[in-house]
Amino acid sequence: xxxxxxxxxxxxxxxxxxxxxxxxxxxxxxxxxxxxxxxxxxxxxxxxxxxxxxxxxxxxxxxxxxxxxxxxxxxxxxxxxxxxxxxxxxxxxxxxxxxxxxxxxxxxxxxxxxxxxxxxxxxxxxxxxxxxx
Numbered sequence: 001x002x003x004x005x006x007x008x009x010x011x012x013x014x015x016x017x018x019x020x021x022x023x024x025x026x027x028x029x030x031x032x033x034x035x036x037x038x039x040x041x042x043x044x045x046x047x048x049x050x051x052x053x054x055x056x057x058x059x060x061x062x063x064x065x066x067x068x069x070x071x072x073x074x075x076x077x078x079x080x081x082x083x084x085x086x087x088x089x090x091x092x093x094x095x096x097x098x099x100x101x102x103x104x105x106x107x108x109x110x111x112x113x114x115x116x117x118x119x120x121x122x123x124x125x126x127x128x129x130x131x132x133x
Contacts, residue, residue, distance in 0.1 A: 015108075019104060019108055022104060023101050023104060026097055026100050026101055027097060027101070029097070030093055030094060030096070030097030033093050034090040034093055034094065037086050037090055037093075038086055041082050041083060041085075041086040044082055045079045045082060045083065048075055048078065049075065049079070052068075052071060052072055055068055056072070
């Protein structure tokens, strides 16, 4: 009797550990993608800003400033667009990761439900068999 319980407990523990490892792998992969995307966006924005500051440093008169000013506004707009786009992509990636984790959880619940139903049916049959004797 105890060996059966130990085997069931060991099986459940292994299954839980495997599931937890897969969930962690999915979460880590999602975080890695999000971090990489945000890092590349920061890099692009920084490179564009330094290029603009380099151009701005070359300006020697008010006419040069008037010529560079629209480029600065364009740079700011593009930086905001890149950041918003990256944020939306990160959000989409997070949703996809959470859906994958939810599917794993759903599968585990369905599997546990099926096992419980089998155990209940087995116990009911055993009880019915004992009462007939």
